[in-house]
Amino acid sequence: MHPTPSTALPVAVIGAGPVGLAAAAHLLQRGLPVQVFEAGSSPAAHLQGYGHVRLFSPWRFNIDRAARALLQREGWQPPADEGALPTAAELREQYLLPLAHSEALRQRVQYGARVLAISRRGVDKVKTRGREQAPFVLQWQGAEGVQEFEARAVIDASGTWGQPNPLGAHGLPVPGEREQAAQIQYGMPDILGAERGRYAGRRVLVVGAGHSAAGNLIALAQLAEEVPGTAIVWAVRGQDLRRLFGGGSKDGLPARGALGERLRALTEAGRLELHTGFAIGRISPDEAGRLQVHSAHDARRIEGIEQIVAATGARPNLELARELRMRLDPWLESTEALAPLIDPNEHSCGTVRPHGHRELQHPEAGFYAIGAKSYGRAPNFLMATGYEQARSVAAALVGDWAAADDVQLELPETGVCSVDFAAAADQAPGGACCGGPPVQNASACCVKDEDAKAAGATGCGCGPAVARPKATSACCG
Ligand SMILES: Cc1cc2nc3c(=O)[nH]c(=O)nc-3n(C[C@H](O)[C@H](O)[C@H](O)COP(=O)(O)OP(=O)(O)OC[C@H]3O[C@@H](n4cnc5c(N)ncnc54)[C@H](O)[C@@H]3O)c2cc1C
Structure with missing residues (x-):
């Protein structure tokens, strides 16, 4: 295990989302000073953006243990029914705002503070000697310009929601995507609320195959019932819809299973115009200002689209840690050790075995990315996973290896395999x-x-056998 600078400097946490705040609570519980940097003007800025979304995990999975203890010491009452499903706004208002505004944390969170880059004091990425004793330096942008902050360790919990994936199946914006940006929204816009006027009575294309796409399609179906003329078009890259429809009653989170079931029902009832095997290659406007969406692989074209919702996932911001020594999985952009546990190409059950500081560490001692960001581009991150990561990393930072290694996490299964x-x-x-x-x-x-x-086989064959490169430490020969 690597040493970290043995100074009285605080641990810097990037992001006051559910996992960043949980990390702060665990660090305080361990007696470590902490400073949280939050780009938004208030806590949990990403959740605020999709406050209308009802979460599929109930309260009991969504409250971190150290945060609960901290809050209860200050007289906070947990929700009466912890089996209930909060909306993202309710989670923020009833749990995350009280946590961030608690006596213990309120002086330790800096808002409007976007971390731009992280390095080591006086040591660039190439220099090895003295590296592990040098404090981290965070450059952050606030109202008064760019400032620097020194930390003994850094926990990056900045999530991925701020970097949505573009429409292209190749991972790049397709020709026309930037030009037609006024007719495209990413993620989960508030279709039945603030954005209703944009979608009501329109022909709307939803792109994507995850829970966000399902949520958007279900919201549009409700809008279509209320406002005649609302037409729903759904484009997915794959051919097999079983994974998209989820594990249904086998899903350990019934609300997540129900989301897929509702989508299946809408599809089977013909309430969606579905285009499978449709990878978008290009978007062009027609004479009436509507969009034509062209397939990348054949002559197919979806005509007359007025609005597009791209629910194509998100990716981590790798720029932040550019000056640090990182060992990332080549395609997921998670740590190398975590990747085999979460790779949607290989991983069959949507169940992730418990993991902690060991799977999350990088060659850069004292730097960890946790929370949604730890998964890189892999989907299906759950808050409960991030809370256990936070607990393990905080224990590692004080050298309590027994606690750091004792990772325990029971995650609800999705009930879905990738193939077969x-x-x-x-x-x-x-x-x-x-x-x-x-x-x-x-x-x-x-x-x-x-x-x-x-039995001696290479594996169960749930996913395609894609060899992951092994890390090598030898320099020659
Ligand atoms: C629509 C949707 C529904 C979901 N539903 C569930 C669910 O039901 N159950 C579940 O367990 N999980 C769910 N998740 C997954 C996941 O648990 C959440 O995304 C969760 O918010 C992740 O927490 P986080 O703290 O890692 O990141 P985030 O919540 O994304 O928080 C990151 C924070 O970092 C800040 N930030 C970003 N960049 C910087 C920077 N450079 N400097 C400073 N601050 C920065 C952001 O403003 C934000 O406040 C859902 C995700 C989405 C998108």
């Missing part, structure tokens, strides 16, 4: 997808995978 759904469901004990999380072999992704490895 029917076979997996049939073979899995108890009907759970692939049998659920592995029992003993921590490198396995599920029981089926564990059994296959025990």
Whole structure:
């Protein structure tokens, strides 16, 4: 384990979202001074942006343990029914605002403070000698210009929601995307509320295949019931909709399963114009100012689109840590060690085994990315995962290795495998997808995978066998 600068400097936390604030609570519990930098003008700025969305995890999964203890010491009352599903706005107002404004934290969060870059005092990325003893330096942009802050360690919990993926299946903005930006929104706009006027009575294209796309489509379906003329078009890259529709009643989070079920019902009822296998190649305006959306692979074209909602996921901002020594997975942009646990190409069950500081560490001692950002481009991050990451990293920062390594996390399964759904469901004990999380072999992704490895096979075959490059430390030969 690497040393960190042994000074009285605080730990800097980037982002006052649910995981950044949880990290602050764990650090305080461990007796470490902490300074949180939040780009927004108030806590949990990303959740504020999609406040209308009802979360699919109930309150009991959404409150961090150290944060709960801190709040309860100050007289906070938890929600009466912790089995209820809050909206993002309710989570923010009833839990995150009280936490950020608590006696313990209020002086330690700086708002309107966007961290631009992180390095080490007097040591650039190339220089090795003295590196681990040099304090971190954060450059942050505030109302008074760019300032610097020194820290003994840095926890980056800045999320990914601020960097939505573009429309192109190749990961780049397609020709026409920038030019037609006025007719495109990213993420989860408030279709039934603040943005209603933009979508009511329009022909709207939703692009994407995750929970955000499902939420947008369901909101548009409700709008279509209320406002005649609202037409819903849905384009997905893949052909097989089973994964999109989710695990239904097998999902450990019933509301998440229900989202997919509702989408399935809308699709089967023909209330959506569905285009599968449709990778967008180009967007062009027609004479009436509507959009034509062209397939990248064939002559297909979706005509007459008035608005596009791109629910195509998000990616981490890697610029922040450009000057630090990072070991990132080549395609997910998570840490290398975390990638095999969360890669949607390989991972079958949507169940992520517990992980903590070891999987999250980089060659740059004392720097960790946690929360939604830790997953890089992989979807399906859950707050509960981030809370356990925060607990483990805080323990590691004070050298309590027993606690840091004792990662415990029970995540609800999605009940969905990446391929071979029917076979997996049939073979899995108890009907759970692939049998659920592995029992003993921590490198396995599920029981089926564990059994296959025990029998000498390379794995369960749930996903395509894409070899991940092994990190090498030798310099020659
Ligand atoms: C629509 C939607 C629904 C979701 N539903 C659920 C659910 O039901 N259950 C669940 O467990 N998870 C859910 N998630 C996933 C995940 O738990 C949330 O995204 C969660 O908010 C992640 O927390 P975080 O603290 O890691 O990041 P964020 O909530 O994204 O917070 C990051 C914070 O960092 C700030 N920031 C960003 N860049 C900088 C910078 N350079 N300097 C300073 N501050 C910065 C941002 O303003 C923001 O406040 C959902 C996600 C989305 C998008």
